[in-house]
Amino acid sequence: MEAESSRNPCPATDFNALPENCIANMLSLASAPDTCRLSSLASTFRSAAESDTVWERFLPSDYQDIIARASDSSPPVFTSKKDLYLSLSDHPLTxxxxxxxxxxxxxxxxxxxxxxxxxxxxxxxxxxxxxxxxxxxxxxxxxxxxxxxxxxxxxxxxxxxxxxxxxxxxxxxxxxxxxxxxxxxxxxxxxxxxxxxxxxxxxxxxxxxxxxxxxxxxxxxxxxxxxxxxxxxxxxxxxxxxxxxxxxxxxxxxxxxxxxxxxxxxxxxxxxxxxxxxxxxxxxxxxxxxxxxxxxxxxxxxxxxxxx
Known part of the structure; x- marks a missing residue:
């Protein structure tokens, strides 16, 4: 056992044991594509990767003002900040x-x-x-x-x-x-x-x-x-x-x-x-x-x- 312990001085991290808000802070420091990839590591990551807290940090600070200037009579409505980010990435807003x-x-x-x-x-x-x-x-x-x-x-x-x-x-x-x-x-x-x-x-x-x-x-x-x-x-x-x-x-x-x-x-x-x-x-x-x-x-x- 001592030999095995010396070979693995840093035991594997149980990501599911980490608080979700901690994981959310970690993900917000990554990029949006990395966040999507990291969400496959553990169930806690998947939950945090969908949170508005994470995706809010990927959006520009003035995104609400820009959306309010949309040419349509009513600005688009999105169910989550992730959906908003992905929509603005794939579908330009006039x-x-x-x-x-x-x-x-x-x-x-x-x-x-x-x-x-x-x-x-x-x-x-x-x-x-x-x-x-x-x-x-x-x-x-x-x-x-x-x-x-x-x-x-x-x-x-x-x-x-x-x-x-x-x-x-x-x-x-x-x-x-x-x-x-x-x-x-x-x-x-x-x-x-x-x-x-x-x-x-x-x-x-x-x-x-x-x-x-x-x-x-x-x-x-x-x-x-x-x-x-x-x-x-x-x-x-x-x-x-x-x-x-x-x-x-x-x-x-x-x-x-x-x-x-x-x-x-x-x-x-x-x-x-x-x-x-x-x-x-x-x-x-x-x-x-x-x-x-x-x-x-x-x-x-x-x-x-x-x-x-």
Whole structure:
């Protein structure tokens, strides 16, 4: 017996003997996915892992205020804090009159937002010959923006840093689709930028075209009507020599999302606690002058980088 005792100086812990509130405190220090896994260890863990006390700590401190801003006439009702957490992880909630959606990163509990196309600043966005607004059943917002034809592509979005989670490295993603009539993106890189409004821009260059710009490098200039068309064609010819190709390290390309849309990372920013201001996101192609068409924009999503 003494030999056996010396081989096992720390006897196995009987988790069922621990008070449930003690286990709840232990679980609240883990992540939400770890809590779900730990609940299989013992019956006491299963009970504690369902408690509102545990899941309340995984939710952001202002979650009630955000839910109160839901676009529906009556905010959703959940039977438990766990159900609320899992629902917000899998089903984004539209807020602020349908101009944004709110969700949680399932693995970290950090806040995620998507800015609807209507809440973005789109150059020529209110000119029907350049952009038009349509509804798609697969979009989480009432309207999306379809690019008809532009040679100057510029889209900007802003969100207050008070709305996102502190001490988190956020990335911004353009969420979009292509129409059958798409052209102009295979021949010219676009530029993206994410940072505090007013700070120095650090542009990154990439192709929205899924072939990474390896397609035919031709400038398609459809016939234009009126004086504006003549001006824009002239502008395109003047600006064509200014095309800036991406660096060799720029190997990004759009990726398909689980919801069927495509996304392209525009940049990232490490938001530190107490750093007040507005996070600004920009996408632009204003150097090549070639005409572009066929992009359907749902919005810009801001979420923790490298989230699973």
């Amino acid at each position: 807020v602020d009159g349908g101009t944004k959606s709110f969700s949680l990163d399932k693995w970290s509990g950090k806040k995620c937002f998507m800015l609807a196309a209507r809440s973005l600043t789109i150059v020529y966005g209110d000119t029907p010959m350049y952009w038009r607004w349509i509804s798609l059943p697969e979009s989480r917002f009432a309207e999306v923006a379809e690019l008809v034809d532009v040679c100057w592509l510029e889209i900007r979005g802003r969100i207050s840093t008070r709305m996102i989670s502190p001490d988190t490295n956020y990335a911004a993603y353009l969420v979009f689709k292509w129409t059958k009539r798409v052209y102009g993106f295979q021949s010219q890189p676009v530029e993206g930028w994410v940072g505090l409004r007013g700070s120095e821009e650090e542009l990154r260059s990439f192709y929205l075209d899924p072939n990474g710009g390896q397609g035919r490098r031709t400038h398609i200039l459809p016939r234009r009507r009126g004086r504006m068309g003549i001006f824009n064609r002239t502008l395109a010819k003047m600006q064509r020599p200014q095309v800036a190709m991406p660096s060799e390290s720029s190997d990004q390309c759009p990726k398909e999302r689980g919801d069927g849309w495509l996304e392209m990372e525009l940049g990232d920013y490490l938001y530190k606690s107490g750093e007040d201001g507005e996070l600004e996101i920009c996408l632009q192609e204003v150097k090549g002058g070639n005409w572009k068409s066929g992009l359907i924009l749902q919005g810009i999503e801001i979420r923790p980088k490298n989230s699973k």
